[in-house]
Every structure is written in C-alpha cells, then in structure tokens.
Amino acid sequence: MTTIAILAGDGIGPEVTVQARRVLEALDLDLTFEEAPVGGAAYFAAGHPLPPETLDVAKRADAILFGAVGDPRCDALERKFRPEQAILGLRAALGLFVNLRPATLYPGLEDASALRPEVAREIDMVILRELNGDVYFGEKGYRTAANGTREGYDVMSYNEAEVRRIAIVGFEMAKRRKNKLCSVDKANVLETSQLWRDVVIELSADYPEVALTHMYVDNAAMQLVRNPGQFDVILTGNLFGDILSDQASMCTGSIGMLPSASLSAWSGANGLYEPIHGSAPDIAGQGKANPCAAILSAAMLLRHSLEQPEAAARIEAAVSAALVAGARTPDLGGTMTTSEMGDAVLAAL
Amino acid sequence: MTTIAILAGDGIGPEVTVQARRVLEALDLDLTFEEAPVGGAAYFAAGHPLPPETLDVAKRADAILFGAVGDPRCDALERKFRPEQAILGLRAALGLFVNLRPATLYPGLEDASALRPEVAREIDMVILRELNGDVYFGEKGYRTAANGTREGYDVMSYNEAEVRRIAIVGFEMAKRRKNKLCSVDKANVLETSQLWRDVVIELSADYPEVALTHMYVDNAAMQLVRNPGQFDVILTGNLFGDILSDQASMCTGSIGMLPSASLSAWSGANGLYEPIHGSAPDIAGQGKANPCAAILSAAMLLRHSLEQPEAAARIEAAVSAALVAGARTPDLGGTMTTSEMGDAVLAAL
Ligand SMILES: CC(C)[C@H](C(=O)O)[C@@H](O)C(=O)O
Numbered sequence: 001m002t003t004i005a006i007l008a009g010d011g012i013g014p015e016v017t018v019q020a021r022r023v024l025e026a027l028d029l030d031l032t033f034e035e036a037p038v039g040g041a042a043y044f045a046a047g048h049p050l051p052p053e054t055l056d057v058a059k060r061a062d063a064i065l066f067g068a069v070g071d072p073r074c075d076a077l078e079r080k081f082r083p084e085q086a087i088l089g090l091r092a093a094l095g096l097f098v099n100l101r102p103a104t105l106y107p108g109l110e111d112a113s114a115l116r117p118e119v120a121r122e123i124d125m126v127i128l129r130e131l132n133g134d135v136y137f138g139e140k141g142y143r144t145a146a147n148g149t150r151e152g153y154d155v156m157s158y159n160e161a162e163v164r165r166i167a168i169v170g171f172e173m174a175k176r177r178k179n180k181l182c183s184v185d186k187a188n189v190l191e192t193s194q195l196w197r198d199v200v201i202e203l204s205a206d207y208p209e210v211a212l213t214h215m216y217v218d219n220a221a222m223q224l225v226r227n228p229g230q231f232d233v234i235l236t237g238n239l240f241g242d243i244l245s246d247q248a249s250m251c252t253g254s255i256g257m258l259p260s261a262s263l264s265a266w267s268g269a270n271g272l273y274e275p276i277h278g279s280a281p282d283i284a285g286q287g288k289a290n291p292c293a294a295i296l297s298a299a300m301l302l303r304h305s306l307e308q309p310e311a312a313a314r315i316e317a318a319v320s321a322a323l324v325a326g327a328r329t330p331d332l333g334g335t336m337t338t339s340e341m342g343d344a345v346l347a348a349l
Numbered sequence: 350m351t352t353i354a355i356l357a358g359d360g361i362g363p364e365v366t367v368q369a370r371r372v373l374e375a376l377d378l379d380l381t382f383e384e385a386p387v388g389g390a391a392y393f394a395a396g397h398p399l400p401p402e403t404l405d406v407a408k409r410a411d412a413i414l415f416g417a418v419g420d421p422r423c424d425a426l427e428r429k430f431r432p433e434q435a436i437l438g439l440r441a442a443l444g445l446f447v448n449l450r451p452a453t454l455y456p457g458l459e460d461a462s463a464l465r466p467e468v469a470r471e472i473d474m475v476i477l478r479e480l481n482g483d484v485y486f487g488e489k490g491y492r493t494a495a496n497g498t499r500e501g502y503d504v505m506s507y508n509e510a511e512v513r514r515i516a517i518v519g520f521e522m523a524k525r526r527k528n529k530l531c532s533v534d535k536a537n538v539l540e541t542s543q544l545w546r547d548v549v550i551e552l553s554a555d556y557p558e559v560a561l562t563h564m565y566v567d568n569a570a571m572q573l574v575r576n577p578g579q580f581d582v583i584l585t586g587n588l589f590g591d592i593l594s595d596q597a598s599m600c601t602g603s604i605g606m607l608p609s610a611s612l613s614a615w616s617g618a619n620g621l622y623e624p625i626h627g628s629a630p631d632i633a634g635q636g637k638a639n640p641c642a643a644i645l646s647a648a649m650l651l652r653h654s655l656e657q658p659e660a661a662a663r664i665e666a667a668v669s670a671a672l673v674a675g676a677r678t679p680d681l682g683g684t685m686t687t688s689e690m691g692d693a694v695l696a697a698l
C-alpha cells in the first residue's frame with residue numbers, strides 16, 4: 001500500500017492541494033492519503049509549525065504532497081514558531097538536499113510572460129538547488145553587543161561532501177538532458193563559493209561529456225532575463241537557488257504553473273513535492289489560486305517517488321490540454337476558479 | 350583645482366573610460382585628471398591589485414572615475430591578489446557605503462530589452478545597495494577540518510548603525526522621488542535580515558510620508574521580471590543588491606547603458622563612479638564595448654561629487670540624443686565602435 005502524506009498548510013495551500021489530490025485519485029493507483037497540519041495552521045492548532053505527529057506522518061509516507069506555508073499573523077512570533085520553520089524542518093529532518101525546479105513554458109502561455117514571446121518560448125531548464133546547507137542552516141543569531149548595539153548574523157558555509165553530493169546530481173541530470181551544466185556561485189567574493197567551484201571542477205573530470213560552465217550569481221540573474229534559452233541545467237546553492245528559481249519561474253509566465261521536487265537522493269527515494277509559489281494570503285479562500293503548480297507537483301511525485309512515469313505524463317498532458325483549450329485562472333489572464341481549473345484538468349485526463 | 354582620479358582597470362575598462370574622459374574634457378570645467386593602475390593591470394605592473402600609490406591618488410582626488418576590474422588570468426591567484434579586491438578595497442578604504450544604481454530605459458531602446466516594450470517602458474527605479482557590510486566583509490575562510498574535509502565559510506552580518514545609515518539614504522531618496530520605498534530582505538530565514546527589517550521599520554516612524562513595503566528577495570527577483578514598473582526606490586543589502594541591480598539593469602535593455610555611484614554620504618561627498626558592467630575580457634580591445642555606461646557615470650560624478658547638475662544633465666541629454674539619432678554599439682544591435690559611439694555623444698553635446 002502506497003501512502004501519500006498531504007500537508008496542505010496555509011493560505012492557498014489547502015485549495016490547490018485539494019485539486020492535486022482529486023487528480024491523483026482519478027488515476028486509480030490505489031493510493032492512501034494521510035493529512036496532517038503544518039505551518040501557521042499547525043501553530044494555531046497545536047502550538048508548533050511542525051508538530052511531532054506531522055513529522056511522523058511525513059516520515060512514514062512514501063511521498064509528501066505539500067501545499068504552502070506562511071501566515072502574516074505569525075510575523076511577530078519567535079523564529080522557531082514561524083510557519084517557514086515547518087518546511088525548513090522537513091527539509092532537514094528528511095535529508096532533502098536535492099531541489100528540482102523545472103522552468104518551462106507551457107504551450108499557449110506565451111502571452112502571460114513579461115518577456116517577449118520569442119524569448120519566453122525558448123525557456124526549458126531545470127534549476128537544481130542544494131537544500132540542506134548554506135546560510136539557511138548555519139549558526140545564526142540576533143544579539144545586543146556590550147555597547148548596546150543590536151546585530152544579526154548568519155554563517156554561510158559548505159563542506160566538500162555537501163557540494164559533491166549535489167554536484168553529482170547535477171552532472172547526472174546534465175547527462176540525461178543536453179550535456180550542459182552551468183554552476184552558479186559568487187567565487188570572486190565568497191570562500192563558500194570558492195570551495196563550491198573547486199569541488200565542482202574536480203568532479204567534472206568524471207564527466208568529460210558534460211560541458212561545464214561557471215557563472216557569477218549577479219551575471220546569472222542578468223542572463224536569465226537577457227537570454228534564458230542559453231540555460232539547460234543550473235546547479236547552485238541554497239540561497240542563490242532560492243532567488244534564481246523564483247526569477248526563472250516568472251520568465252515562463254506565471255509562478256502558478258511551476259512544481260518542484262525535494263529529494264533525499266538522485267532517484268527512487270521518498271520526496272516532498274510542492275508548488276514553487278507561496279501561501280499568497282492576499283488571495284486565500286477566494287478560489288483565485290491556480291492549482292496547476294500543485295497538480296504538476298503531484299505528477300513529479302508519481303515520476304520521482306512512485307516510479308509511475310506514465311501516470312505522471314498523463315497528468316502533464318492533461319494540464320497542457322486544458323491550457324490549450326483555453327482554461328485560465330486569473331494569474332493567467334482568465335476567470336476560472338481554482339476548482340473549475342481542477343475540473344478542466346480532470347476532464348482532459 | 351578639481352582632480353578626478355581615473356582608475357581604468359582591466360578588459361574594456363580603459364576603452365570606455367577614455368570616452369568618458371573625452372566627454373568631461375569637452376565641457377571645459379577646468380578638471381585635472383590623474384591616472385593610476387588598478388585591478389589585474391596593477392597586479393601585473395606592481396604586484397598588487399590596489400597598490401598604495403593608487404589608493405593615495407583615489408584618496409586625494411575629488412572624485413574617482415572607475416572602469417572595471419577582472420581578468421581570467423588572475424583566477425588562480427590567492428584571493429588577496431585578485432582584481433576584484435581592488436574595488437572591494439576602495440569601497441572599504443573610502444567608506445563608500447552608499448551604492449546608487451538607477452535603472453531606466455533610454456528612449457529608443459525599447460527593442461533592446463528581452464521584456465515586452467510596454468513592460469520595459471515603465472521601468473524607472475533606483476536600486477540603493479549597502480556597500481560596506483554583509484557577507485562581503487564578514488570573517489571568511491577556506492580550511493581543511495581535522496577529518497581532512499575542506500570547507501568554506503563567510504559570515505553574513507549587519508549591525509544597527511550600518512542599517513540605519515543606509516536606510517536614512519533610502520528614505521531621503523524616496524522623499525525626493527515618489528515617496529515609495531521597498532526594502533528587500535530574507536527575514537523569514539536570516540537573522541541578519543530580521544535586524545535589517547526591524548531597524549528599517551523603526552526608522553520609518555521619522556518618515557510618515559514615505560510608503561514603506563518589505564519584500565523577500567526571492568519574490569523581488571520574480572517581481573522585477575513580472576512587473577518592474579511597480580518599483581521606485583529599492584533598498585537592500587550588499588549581496589541582494591549585487592544580484593538584483595544586475596537583474597534590473599538588464600530589464601532596461603543593455604547593461605552597457607547603466608552607470609553607478611558609490612558614496613560615503615548621502616550628498617556632497619567624494620565618490621567613486623563606475624559602469625555596472627564588468628571588464629568583459631571576451632570583447633576587450635576590439636572596440637565593441639558600449640561607452641555609454643562610463644559616460645553616464647561621469648555625469649553622475651558631476652552631479653553627486655562636483656555639484657554640477659547642469660553639466661550632468663547636458664551629458665545625459667547628449668547620450669539620449671545620440672541614441673535617438675540611431676547611434677548603436679553591438680550590444681544595442683548596432684555596428685558602431687566604442688570611439689564612434691563616443692564621437693556621437695560628443696557631437697550631440
Ligand atoms: C518559505 C521559505 C523558507 C522558502 C525558502 O526560502 O527556501 C521558500 O522561499 C522556498 O523557496 O521554498
């Protein structure tokens with residue numbers, strides 16, 4: 001029996017996750033679903049954004065379908081009680097160091113992008129973001145010095161082993177795609193990046209067929225606007241990956257379209273699947289959210305954790321077909337509600 | 350007597366700086382120029398990217414016109430000998446904590462942007478980047494631990510005073526523009542950002558007329574593609590400012606168009622003026638570089654350090670006129686050489 005943990009979370013998380021679950025159910029794959037609270041919802045219900053029971057459900061499951069966390073009512077809480085700690089805690093507890101964020105333009109959405117259609121049409125890349133290290137997980141603090149001045153600090157760091165395991169995923173992915181890997185860092189300023197670059201270069205000896213390039217993160221942010229079609233696999237650290245993947249996703253039109261996978265190994269492992277978008281409290285509960293990112297996250301779940309590539313492809317084709325037929329939520333310039341968009345995908349399935 | 354230090358540096362730095370100097374000379378302002386080597390050029394000539402004599406010239410001058418630094422032949426050098434240390438060293442030694450990076454689309458260049466013309470046309474913002482702190486200047490190291498594993502680390506931090514002095518500049522600028530200030534951080538993950546946000550909020554009590562908003566850096570990178578016209582003044586730290594300003598500049602068409610100012614106080618002080626672009630070793634010495642960013646940096650120099658706003662405006666109008674008349678270097682889709690572009694601006698002056 002295959003169990004999927006559903007951690008829907010805050011804001012639009014529950015609305016979009018419901019649609020993804022409907023699509024999974026329609027495939028008759030004999031899946032069991034187990035729901036658990038997470039994020040601000042869990043804090044208000046159980047006093048912690050990632051209650052032990054929720055972590056247990058996540059650990060027991062074969063894969064996790066995650067909605068979104070984030071709630072402005074929690075902004076003033078002590079950091080450890082904030083909703084974001086739930087997703088950071090899951091990434092750490094489950095060892096999810098691989099974050100896959102594909103950015104591709106769905107046919108028919110050329111007009112939704114701020115980029116010229118001929119530029120947007122060429123985008124087909126995967127951003128591979130390291131997810132268990134960097135300045136996210138180093139020592140950090142907020143303190144008042146002896147002279148009464150407050151200061152905040154966060155230690156950025158990587159070690160050899162952390163870089164190597166994610167870089168291996170990068171080279172393996174590049175081999176299966178176009179043999180092109182672009183590693184992004186800031187080695188002209190950061191020692192963390194210098195180590196990153198050194199390890200990636202050393203590893204490249206094992207992958208002579210892969211054309212490896214290096215780019216500074218400021219230049220990468222620029223090139224992602226100027227000519228995103230030049231990229232295939234981008235390999236980068238946790239912080240730069242956070243920034244660049246959101247940027248890249250928007251180049252394709254709407255962040256409401258893009259899924260992600262967080263894995264503890266290159267393939268075959270348990271994983272956590274979530275839309276790239278956040279909890280969007282401003283539109284929560286109004287049926288305005290685009291469920292496609294959540295639905296496509298379910299497709300990634302089938303492909304990467306359940307070894308059901310055909311079922312995954314069926315979902316992706318259904319989303320495509322619904323879009324081509326004109327289905328559009330407000331973020332795509334349309335008027336469909338969240339559940340109507342879900343209906344359209346189900347109808348196409 | 351007013352002295353301008355010319356630190357032309359590496360790659361295309363010298364070519365573009367020559368054109369900026371020609372424009373300054375044509376204005377008959379009784380300026381004296383003093384040249385000094387910097388970056389890779391200084392390393393090869395004098396053994397250090399920022400020789401003491403160069404630092405003296407920079408300190409003595411009323412303002413500094415800087416080209417660019419960066420030379421791939423220096424990549425394997427110990428960090429302290431690399432060209433980038435020259436610009437970081439100048440920023441530190443001269444206390445240049447204010448970095449102004451305007452991003453505006455020049456009329457006639459709508460077609461050079463990857464963004465749709467109607468999106469690009471609305472861009473008129475200033476990115477205000479803190480330049481003396483953050484992970485750039487914290488403790489850093491590259492070491493081999495007892496178990497033989499290498500690791501790299503860099504400490505990110507800000508204290509209250511550092512945030513307050515740059516935030517004051519932000520609010521003052523906002524007052525003189527559209528009373529809109531967007532502070533960008535990653536307070537949901539970083540304590541450094543939490544301190545940043547707290548201090549900015551405290552200071553906002555002194556500026557009730559300014560509408561202050563906060564945005565996470567990943568969202569900002571996305572919004573800069575989706576709808577750059579929403580921004581007026583963006584206030585951010587050193588690292589996020591590095592990434593976002595390069596990104597924003599590209600939204601306007603070419604990084605070859607955009608100048609910057611680095612100042613040690615909000616107004617009236619000595620400053621360093623440089624194009625946002627780098628040394629571009631791939632096109633150095635071929636007459637392909639666009640000198641407009643350097644020429645417009647000279648205009649910023651006149652405005653911010655020499656209190657010559659009319660002369661500054663004359664240069665800016667001449668660049669505009671040259672572009673409207675069709676002058677284009679290759680980055681703008683044209684065929685003019687660097688010096689022909691300089692001629693075109695001089696002719697329009
Ligand atoms: C919610 C936040 C902590 C998270 C991150 O920064 O990783 C989010 O932006 C993401 O990219 O998944």
Ligand SMILES: CC(C)[C@H](C(=O)O)[C@@H](O)C(=O)O
Pocket residue numbers: 188189218433436437591
């Ligand atoms: C050359 C480099 C050290 C520098 C920086 O990162 O600040 C550059 O990218 C810039 O933005 O001026």
